[in-house]
Amino acid sequence: MYQYNYADQALVEERVAQFRDQTQRFLDGELPEEQFLPLRLQNGLYIQRHAPMLRIAIPYGLLASYQLRKLAEITRLYDKGYGHFTTRTNIQLNWPNLEDVPDILAHLASVQMHAIQTSGNCIRNTTTDPYAGIHQEEIADPRPYCEIIRQWSTFHPEFAFLPRKFKIAVIGTENDRAATQVHDVGLHIKTNEAGEIGFEVLVGGGLGRTPIIGKVINEFLPREHLLSYLDAILRVYNLHGRRDNKYKARIKILVESMGGREFAKLVDAEWEAHTKDGALTLTDDNFATASSFFSAPDYVSVDALQVQSELQSLLSTDQDFANWYTQNTVAHKVAGYRAVVISLKAGLVDGTYVPSGDVNELQMDALADLVDRYSFGELRATYEQNLVFADVQASHLYELWQQLVVLNLARANINTLTDMIVCPGWDYCSLANATTHNIAEQIEKQFDDLDYLYDLGDIRLNMSGCMNACAHHHVGDIGILGVDKKGEHWYQISLGGNSSDDAKIGKILGRAVPAADVASTLQVILDVYLELRAKSEDDVERFGDVINRVGIAPFKEKVYG
Amino acid sequence: MGNHHVLNSHGVDVSDQDTWQALITSELPDGIALTHVTLLELLHKQEKLDVLVPLTDLLNNKGTLAGGLLQQVYELLIQHTSRLGIWITADTDADALASLTEFLLAQALIVIHVPGFADGRDFSFVQTLRQLGYTGEIRVAGAFGRDQIAYLLRVGVDSFVLSEHDVQSDMSQAFTALASAHAGRSAASLPMFAGA
Numbered sequence: 162m163y164q165y166n167y168a169d170q171a172l173v174e175e176r177v178a179q180f181r182d183q184t185q186r187f188l189d190g191e192l193p194e195e196q197f198l199p200l201r202l203q204n205g206l207y208i209q210r211h212a213p214m215l216r217i218a219i220p221y222g223l224l225a226s227y228q229l230r231k232l233a234e235i236t237r238l239y240d241k242g243y244g245h246f247t248t249r250t251n252i253q254l255n256w257p258n259l260e261d262v263p264d265i266l267a268h269l270a271s272v273q274m275h276a277i278q279t280s281g282n283c284i285r286n287t288t289t290d291p292y293a294g295i296h297q298e299e300i301a302d303p304r305p306y307c308e309i310i311r312q313w314s315t316f317h318p319e320f321a322f323l324p325r326k327f328k329i330a331v332i333g334t335e336n337d338r339a340a341t342q343v344h345d346v347g348l349h350i351k352t353n354e355a356g357e358i359g360f361e362v363l364v365g366g367g368l369g370r371t372p373i374i375g376k377v378i379n380e381f382l383p384r385e386h387l388l389s390y391l392d393a394i395l396r397v398y399n400l401h402g403r404r405d406n407k408y409k410a411r412i413k414i415l416v417e418s419m420g421g422r423e424f425a426k427l428v429d430a431e432w433e434a435h436t437k438d439g440a441l442t443l444t445d446d447n448f449a450t451a452s453s454f455f456s457a458p459d460y461v462s463v464d465a466l467q468v469q470s471e472l473q474s475l476l477s478t479d480q481d482f483a484n485w486y487t488q489n490t491v492a493h494k495v496a497g498y499r500a501v502v503i504s505l506k507a508g509l510v511d512g513t514y515v516p517s518g519d520v521n522e523l524q525m526d527a528l529a530d531l532v533d534r535y536s537f538g539e540l541r542a543t544y545e546q547n548l549v550f551a552d553v554q555a556s557h558l559y560e561l562w563q564q565l566v567v568l569n570l571a572r573a574n575i576n577t578l579t580d581m582i583v584c585p586g587w588d589y590c591s592l593a594n595a596t597t598h599n600i601a602e603q604i605e606k607q608f609d610d611l612d613y614l615y616d617l618g619d620i621r622l623n624m625s626g627c628m629n630a631c632a633h634h635h636v637g638d639i640g641i642l643g644v645d646k647k648g649e650h651w652y653q654i655s656l657g658g659n660s661s662d663d664a665k666i667g668k669i670l671g672r673a674v675p676a677a678d679v680a681s682t683l684q685v686i687l688d689v690y691l692e693l694r695a696k697s698e699d700d701v702e703r704f705g706d707v708i709n710r711v712g713i714a715p716f717k718e719k720v721y722g
Numbered sequence: 723m724g725n726h727h728v729l730n731s732h733g734v735d736v737s738d739q740d741t742w743q744a745l746i747t748s749e750l751p752d753g754i755a756l757t758h759v760t761l762l763e764l765l766h767k768q769e770k771l772d773v774l775v776p777l778t779d780l781l782n783n784k785g786t787l788a789g790g791l792l793q794q795v796y797e798l799l800i801q802h803t804s805r806l807g808i809w810i811t812a813d814t815d816a817d818a819l820a821s822l823t824e825f826l827l828a829q830a831l832i833v834i835h836v837p838g839f840a841d842g843r844d845f846s847f848v849q850t851l852r853q854l855g856y857t858g859e860i861r862v863a864g865a866f867g868r869d870q871i872a873y874l875l876r877v878g879v880d881s882f883v884l885s886e887h888d889v890q891s892d893m894s895q896a897f898t899a900l901a902s903a904h905a906g907r908s909a910a911s912l913p914m915f916a917g918a
Contacts (some may be wrong), residue, residue, distance in 0.1 A: 168913035171902040179899045183869060191891065196839050196867045282840065312912040316903035318876035319849055322842025388909055399846040400816040434820075435853040440908035447915055454914075 162223055162539055163308045163454040165273045172316065173270045176277060180204045181263040188260070203283055203321065205276025206262055210591045215254045215262060216279040217269060221289040221307040221331075222250035222542040226529040229540060231272040233525035239265050244525070246505060246518040248340070248582060248633060249328065250288050250542035251279055255589055277315060282323045282410075284314035284395070288330045290338045291543040294455060295551050297494045300350045301358050303333040305451035306387065309443065313388050320395045324402035325410035327395070331360075335662055340544055342366045342375045342664035343636060345412045346394065351381055359383045364394060364424065365416030368630035372666045373413045376421030378428060384448065386432075389441040393432035397424070458537040458552055463497035468556045475559050484611065485562055485573040490553075497555050501536070503528065503548040503565065504572040506580050508609070514602035515569070517583040518546035527568050535561050544660075545621075546582055547575065577614040578622055578687075579605060582633060586626030586643060587650070593626030595643025595650035600624060600679050607680035617687060620704045621660075636660035638705045639686065640667045641679065652679050656686070656716060657708035668713050671721050682720055689719050725886040726753045728861070731875055733897035735889060741772045742807065742831060745799075747779055751835050753863050753883050754809045761795075770804040774833060777808045785818035787825060807831030809863070812843045816850055823854045832856065833883075836864035848877045872899040876906070 165173070183200050186192040192200075205216040217232070236242050236254060239261050245253045257265060269275055278285055287307045294302040310329060314320070320327070330341040333350040341347030347363035359381045366375025382390050394412075403409045416424045476483040491500040507515040520528070528548070532540050535557050536550035543549055553561060565571035574580050581604070584590065586597030601624065608614060623637030627644075634640030640655040651673035658667030674682050693711060695702040702710075728740045737756060744755035745764070755774050764771060780796055782788040799806060807830050819826065826832065832851060834844045848860055862874055863883035871882060875897065884893075904911040 163914075166913055168902050168916060172900065172913070175900050175902055179869075179895075182895055192869075196869065199840050200869055282842075308914070309909075309912070312904075312914055313906070313909075316873075316900055317906045318873035318903070319845040319906050320842070321873055322840055322845065322870070392906070396846050396849065400843055400850075404841060404843075440910065443909050447909055450914060 162225060163220075169312075170270075170273070173273065173275050173277070176204075176275065176316075177263060177266045177270050180266060184259070184263055199281055199322065202281035203278055204262070204266065205279035206259070207280060208591070209255070209589055210587075211589065212256045213259050213262065214589070215257050215265060215276055216247070217244075217252050217254070217274060217276050218279045218286050219250050219252060219542050220311050221287055221293075221304060222291055223304070224540045224542060225272075226533045226538040226540070228272045228274055229525050229529040229532075231268060231274065233522040233529070235265055235268050236522045236525070238268075243519055243521040245516065245585065246520065246542050246546050246548070248544050248546060248631065249286055250544065251286055252542070253585075255585070278321075280326075281321075282325050282327075283321045284317060284323075284327045284329065286328075287311055287314070288328075288339050288344075288544065290332050290334060291541045291549045292338065292491060292500055292551065293333060294457070295493050295495070295498075295500055296334050297492060298335065299333045299494075300352055301333050302452070302455055303331040303348075303350055304455045305448060306348070306350070306360075306384070307331050308454065309387065309447070309451050310391070313391070317395075320399060323395070323399055324404045325407070325412075327398070327412065329391075337661045337664070338544060340633065340636065340660035340664075343368055343372070343633065343660060344375065346391070347375050348387075353381055353383075357383060360387065362390065362394075365413040365421070366664075367411050367413040368633055368635050369411070370408055370628050371411075371414065371417075372630070372635040373417060374664050374666065375413075376416060376424075378421055378425035385443045386437065387443060389436040389439060390428070390432055392436050392441055393428045397427045397431055401427070457495075460495050460498060460552070461554070463554065463556065465496045468497050468554075472555050472558065479559075481566075481573070482559060482562055484615070485571055486558065488573040488575045488577065488615075489571070490558065493552070495552075499553055499555055499558065501550040501553050501558070501561065502543070502575045503540075503550065503570050504574055504580065505547050505570075506574055507569045507572055508574075508579055508605040509602070510569050514598060514605060516585065516598050517581050517601065520548075524568050524570060527564075528570070531561065531564060545575075545580060547580070573611065574614060576619045576621075578608055578617055578620045578639075579614060580621075582621075582623040582637070584625050584631040590626060590631075592629055593643065594628075594645040595626050595652065596676075597624050597626045597632070597643060600641065600643075600652060600676060603676075603680045604683065607684065617690070618701055618703055621658075623658075633660060634658075635666045636664065637667065638708070639683065644673050646673070650676050652676065654679075654682060654686070654720075656713050657705065659705060670713055670717055685719050686716050689716050726756055726883050727886070727889045728756060729882045729884055729889070729893070731880050731897075733871075733893055736881070741804075742774055743771055744774045744809070745776075747776055749776065749778075751811075751864060753885065754833055754835060755883075764802050765798070767802070770802060772805040772807070772830070773799065773803045774807045774809050774831065775799065777810045777814065780808070781818075785815055786821060805830040807833065807859075809833035809835055810847070811835050812837050812841055812847070814847070816843075816847065819847075819850060820854060826851065826854060826856055827858075829856075829858055831859045831861060833861045833863050836862055836866040838865050839867050839870070841865075845873065845877050848874070848879055852878045868893055868896040869899075871896040872903070876903065
């Protein structure tokens, strides 16, 4: 994990001092609201329905145990004892006081954390694959490139007042677990024929009111040009992006209006004329330095056969453990290790719904202890609002699982229908048109049979409380969008979306359904799927594949017919 | 016209030494310069002044330098001024600037007018001018805020036009904020590679 040096630490502390001054000037009436707004947003601070919301950065999802303990402490001191993980792998506090925010930022700075550029019209937190560095099929570890982008984008003086927000995601495998195609810039690590590393560059993806899949503008950008090329993209966007209409201001609208080829030409012209091969060019030494922070931990070599046979006997005797192992653990490139996904989709705990992505302070402290013991003291946050222990010895899985069970963090539902991405919705967010938590609770109650969920297989269900699409409803196999109809909350369902390598926008099934009918409508949809899917002894057609094959018509007919 | 002040890159008020006057034209925004002069006044003055003119008024509808009457007026301005500078708006076509490189490089001062705090095109205009090789003074005027000064300095701005209200409070922090931040221009300046 990247360790801050003197310069990084000084920067974060200077930022705290700067924001303390700005907050004070705002409270004293010296700093006008229209200027304080973008400044506080660039420090992660929103004003929400009940209270401010503070979004804390977790760069490319990497979080050390001591940082998680600090987050737990902050939620005890300044909030209501919990935090909410987002699709962009940040964590949000829902109840801080505006006056306390500079103090919270000072606490965060003490463990190299901050809320810098987690909001506002600037370059946001770069995200990546939660299995970076441990995946068998990885071309190269994306984290060193993420860290280079983080350092370049942090306090970049030219790009802090862009037409709109700007999000970058980087992956190193074919399989996309970071939704790169719906980012402003998606970077796919590739190698050329000479074996050199570079990036396929996508630009102009995004969701919100105008969902668009990103377009490839460069098939292979040699890695030394990473920063100079990004610089050119951002300059073209900053100068040409629309500023007359907030809803037309994202780079996707600019790229869509002129076409990917034309946009690529503008970027190339800017790049070739000014910055290519200039001082922003990265060297092999630079890459070596960046990579040194992400070296493999000290894996122990194990007798893989013996570990496997012991594990096998536990799996065959404990069905709950076996379910968890199947759903919530992932293959690791090192023999004898697995990655563990901590489900933050507990569903109903003692009859009370726990919102997707929420973790309380007791769980944070306990997870910090567990990750110290079992996974080299480092966690990862995922796009799907879960957490990952990336490096767990297979021989430790059973005891880790037992402890997670006690914490309500071992629900074996990863990639199932109830592994829902859900935004906070109307209950918290002042942008939202409809509640989401009550609908998620309704779905949890309707689909509480694990065997049924396993039979349904992988289904991504994403639910947003408004068209801003924070929960990426467009790219769920099933998307649910809350809408307001004359003061009532209704829910529009879409089918067939995908955020992975086969990214596409789901199709709207039909008119919205009332809140009380969401789960029953889903039941109809799932019944159609079960009826239509092809099934052989060793292969079951996935939900998304059925939609690809038959379209949404059969579903529409059953729901509205 | 409100009272304005010019501050240099160290935050020092240099209004007393500032000799620039804006030529009064139909669309002159408030605060491009501390004082103004009409074309008629200028032509009748004995001494030669430092005068700022709007770039848009010197261009034809193709975005290149106009000929004819406009060119004659400009030549007249050259004769009657000590130094000439231009002011540009955020709506200036950035791509067209490249075709005006020679003209731009001849300017003693280029003032960029910022239409609103959240409109960050000025940051890229400064960068574009520097990339074209302009080494003269770049000044920002208009609706930027003191909290943007640290970033504006880093992209290459030399001076700032601020309102009377702005300069009443202690502005020193605005010029020294985020002292450790990089300027976005070189890989070597990133914390990880700077070897700090």
